[in-house]
Amino acid sequence: MTEKATRPIRSDETLLAILEALEERTTPSVSDVATYAGVSKSTAHNHLSTLREHGYVVDGERGYELSLRFLELGxxxxxxxxxxxxxxxxxxxxxxxxxxxxxxxxxxxxxxxxxxxxxxxxxxxxxxxxxxxxxxxxxxxxxxxxxxxxxxxxxxxxxxxxxxxxxxxxxxxxxxxxxxxxxxxxxxxxxxxxxxxxxxxxxxxxxxxxxxxxxxxxxxxxxxxxxxxxxxxxxxxxxxxxxxxxxxxxxxxx
Amino acid sequence: MTEKATRPIRSDETLLAILEALEERTTPSVSDVATYAGVSKSTAHNHLSTLREHGYVVDGERGYELSLRFLELGxxxxxxxxxxxxxxxxxxxxxxxxxxxxxxxxxxxxxxxxxxxxxxxxxxxxxxxxxxxxxxxxxxxxxxxxxxxxxxxxxxxxxxxxxxxxxxxxxxxxxxxxxxxxxxxxxxxxxxxxxxxxxxxxxxxxxxxxxxxxxxxxxxxxxxxxxxxxxxxxxxxxxxxxxxxxxxxxxxxx
DNA sequence: AACAGGCGTTCGACCACGCTGAACGATTAT
DNA sequence: ATAATCGTTCAGCGTGGTCGAACGCCTGTT
The missing domain is CATH 3.30.450.40 (GAF domain)
Incomplete structure (x- = not known):
């Protein structure tokens, strides 16, 4: 697709995989996200809570989802x-x-x-x-x-x-x-x-x-x-x- | 909400800071981004190239900017x-x-x-x-x-x-x-x-x-x-x- | 009630890997 | 020519991202 990064940052890649998991599945569980991104449940949890703290993700009653911050960026x-x-x-x-x-x-x-x-x-x-x-x-x-x-x-x-x-x-x-x-x-x-x-x-x-x-x-x-x-x-x-x-x-x- | 993450991931935080830098400044230089996010130039570069490889950022003639991937997400x-x-x-x-x-x-x-x-x-x-x-x-x-x-x-x-x-x-x-x-x-x-x-x-x-x-x-x-x-x-x-x-x-x- | 299986979260420990500062070639300005 | 600034690459240090196990909390089953 695009130019390869000479030194890709792994944790960024899992973060992006998590975004994609949240994009296509509606309110997936932490475990789903972990599976999708190919990381452990605790790692997925840490990324999700970091994203939440910064307002990029919300966890409602039904699970995690992308926040409207992305509408703002878009x-x-x-x-x-x-x-x-x-x-x-x-x-x-x-x-x-x-x-x-x-x-x-x-x-x-x-x-x-x-x-x-x-x-x-x-x-x-x-x-x-x-x-x-x-x-x-x-x-x-x-x-x-x-x-x-x-x-x-x-x-x-x-x-x-x-x-x-x-x-x-x-x-x-x-x-x-x-x-x-x-x-x-x-x-x-x-x-x-x-x-x-x-x-x-x-x-x-x-x-x-x-x-x-x-x-x-x-x-x-x-x-x-x-x-x-x-x-x-x-x-x-x-x-x-x-x-x-x-x-x-x-x-x-x- | 805005609930604090128990174990925030630093590299995620710099990634998000970089997104914000790209959001408000139009086509900033790598150095600008580094300054804004409070990291070294090389770190900013690694994050940016990772984002580019995955299509979240494009670097045109005028510098780096957020790609339309964000419109899709929004x-x-x-x-x-x-x-x-x-x-x-x-x-x-x-x-x-x-x-x-x-x-x-x-x-x-x-x-x-x-x-x-x-x-x-x-x-x-x-x-x-x-x-x-x-x-x-x-x-x-x-x-x-x-x-x-x-x-x-x-x-x-x-x-x-x-x-x-x-x-x-x-x-x-x-x-x-x-x-x-x-x-x-x-x-x-x-x-x-x-x-x-x-x-x-x-x-x-x-x-x-x-x-x-x-x-x-x-x-x-x-x-x-x-x-x-x-x-x-x-x-x-x-x-x-x-x-x-x-x-x-x-x-x-x- | 007691159990089993699912969840999201916390914890400790290891060693990958994210970070920095220095060095590089390419531009542009002086 | 010189200098400044750009984006990029590199080696190496040591931090912090990672995993697996364990925890408490539910829900459904027996």
């Missing part, structure tokens, strides 16, 4: 991205107009991360959450981003993660992907034509800052049956490119 | 709260109707934390962010929550945090607060009448689950000049109580 990270605050209101508006799910995503450690996801009239539970990680080579936002990263970055990302087949249409060949990226640069938008998952189609645009570096991408996605014809080839690309231009105005120097 | 914590997903669409609707800032907040470690904040037509940057921590005794959401916590929890929270004066109207006397909490229980809503800050008025309601335990609170807030008269005494309380009822329907057993 929001802090999100706010520190260039694109989030500027793009968010535009994403909301676009979602209201189209009725589709609109995403803002950025690259992080060679993968895509959704900074924000919004569906126009949101009475339905969004199974889709912010912070979710996705592959770059098979999503509309991801390809829009890849199209504007330096060539060597792209290669190293593809080396690292490969192009596994996710559905019938997934692009699994580097050469095909490369020419697709060129096309995206030329026409100004990307399409995920059921490449990430069956039945899901998605149109995306990159967002560049004042120095012409990609700082993220926007996309609108919906059922393949809805995102078709004129809408797919004209309406959505036009709308997205308009939104992109409005957002990029904020990064121009006057 | 969203996970937020989703695990009972109230968030259910209340969010109602908060959005209420905000559109009133034009005010609507908050969803919960209690965590004796303080209030905003799970979500939304302002109707949000073209303006929200300086107000989710994850933000606030005192319970001087905010509308906080008092609504306190009014429904077990008496001993309330006392222990007040013992821990006190009632410091934040503005002219802040309630700094326990007895006064206690009778206010009784009143809130009776009439079903709370008011922050410029108690948290000058010029800010706020109306809140508690949200209870099927077992009549508070799981959070909602509030609508705005400039004191706007939140007055009928609006303060009738319209907002009525609207909020209606929203509360709709939300609580989801927690009733049939």
């Amino acid at each position: 929001e802090s990270v999100r706010m520190n991205t260039e694109i989030y605050e500027v793009a968010r209101p535009h994403a909301d508006e676009l979602s209201r107009e189209t009725g589709l799910l609109v995403n803002i995503s950025v690259e992080d450690r060679g993968k895509g991360v959704y900074l924000y996801r919004t569906r126009g009239d949101d009475r339905i539970r969004l199974s889709t959450r912010a912070g979710e990680v996705h592959e770059l080579y098979c999503t509309a936002t991801g390809k829009a981003i890849l199209a504007h990263l330096p060539e060597r970055r792209v290669e190293s990302i593809l080396d690292r993660h490969g192009l596994p087949k996710r559905s019938e249409n997934t692009i699994t060949d580097r050469e095909t992907l490369r020419s697709e990226l060129t096309e995206i640069r030329e026409r100004g938008y990307s399409v995920d034509d059921e490449e990430y998952g069956q039945g899901l189609r998605c149109v995306g645009v990159p967002v560049l800052n004042g120095d012409d570096a990609v700082i993220g991408a926007l996309s609108a996605s919906g059922p393949a049956t809805e995102v078709v014809g004129e809408r797919l080839t004209t309406e959505l690309p036009t709308r997205l490119k308009r939104v992109r231009n409005r957002i990029e105005l904020n990064f121009r120097d006057y | 969203e996970s914590v937020r989703m695990n709260t009972e109230i968030y997903e259910v209340a969010r669409p109602h908060a959005d609707e209420l905000s559109r109707e009133t034009g005010l800032l609507v908050n969803i907040s919960v209690e965590d470690r004796g303080k209030g934390v905003y799970l979500y904040r939304t302002r109707g037509d949000d073209r303006i940057r929200l300086s107000t962010r989710a994850g933000e921590v606030h005192e319970l005794y001087c905010t509308a959401t906080g008092k609504a929550i306190l009014a429904h916590l077990p008496e001993r929890r309330v006392e222990s929270i007040l013992d821990r945090h006190g009632l410091p004066k934040r503005s002219e109207n802040t309630i700094t006397d326990r007895e006064t607060l206690r009778s206010e909490l009784t009143e809130i229980r009776e009439r079903g809503y709370s008011v922050d009448d410029e108690e948290y800050g000058q010029g800010l008025r706020c109306v809140g309601v508690p949200v209870l689950n099927g077992d009549d335990a508070v799981i959070g609170a909602l509030s609508a807030s705005g400039p004191a000049t706007e939140v007055v008269g009928e609006r303060l005494t009738t319209e907002l309380p009525t609207r909020l109580k209606r929203v509360r009822n709709r939300i609580e329907l989801n927690f009733r057993d049939y």
Whole structure:
């Protein structure tokens, strides 16, 4: 995944393993955590109580769990991205107009991360959450981003993660992907034509800052049956490119 | 809470100090981090590279920073709260109707934390962010929550945090607060009448689950000049109580 | 009641390993 | 050229993170 530490700190690694245990299992017992992290019960206990003392973990009636300190940290990270605050209101508006799910995503450690996801009239539970990680080579936002990263970055990302087949249409060949990226640069938008998952189609645009570096991408996605014809080839690309231009105005120097 | 660990782990504590350093300073140098955390440069470096190897930290061109892994963790914590997903669409609707800032907040470690904040037509940057921590005794959401916590929890929270004066109207006397909490229980809503800050008025309601335990609170807030008269005494309380009822329907057993 | 099995926590003792300070090459400033 | 400061590596000391055993507290079973 990432660069190896020359001298990794073991107790940090168990701490992180404990965080992951708390993340995926809801209110696990100390023993569960110990097993998951591969340490003794007493060690797990010492880490947990240290985390609790500093407010990163709470133990309610049902056991230990991550505290809302992580929401605070997460929001802090999100706010520190260039694109989030500027793009968010535009994403909301676009979602209201189209009725589709609109995403803002950025690259992080060679993968895509959704900074924000919004569906126009949101009475339905969004199974889709912010912070979710996705592959770059098979999503509309991801390809829009890849199209504007330096060539060597792209290669190293593809080396690292490969192009596994996710559905019938997934692009699994580097050469095909490369020419697709060129096309995206030329026409100004990307399409995920059921490449990430069956039945899901998605149109995306990159967002560049004042120095012409990609700082993220926007996309609108919906059922393949809805995102078709004129809408797919004209309406959505036009709308997205308009939104992109409005957002990029904020990064121009006057 | 904040209960002292019997055997705190030092290296965990330096790791957490490093997280905090990265949170508040934008892309600090290794040396800065070391100074902030009170450790040697090499120690800071080892922690940082361990965090990087596991994806919790990235080092871009400008230095080390927290990765979006924290957004993922934060969203996970937020989703695990009972109230968030259910209340969010109602908060959005209420905000559109009133034009005010609507908050969803919960209690965590004796303080209030905003799970979500939304302002109707949000073209303006929200300086107000989710994850933000606030005192319970001087905010509308906080008092609504306190009014429904077990008496001993309330006392222990007040013992821990006190009632410091934040503005002219802040309630700094326990007895006064206690009778206010009784009143809130009776009439079903709370008011922050410029108690948290000058010029800010706020109306809140508690949200209870099927077992009549508070799981959070909602509030609508705005400039004191706007939140007055009928609006303060009738319209907002009525609207909020209606929203509360709709939300609580989801927690009733049939 | 008495028991067995689960939990979270505390304790003592050993030796891994986290910590420091010094040294390194790479940058940038003077 | 010189100096200062950066991030990183290294060797070695000694502390403190680790484990296993033991404890008290529950819950369910007999």
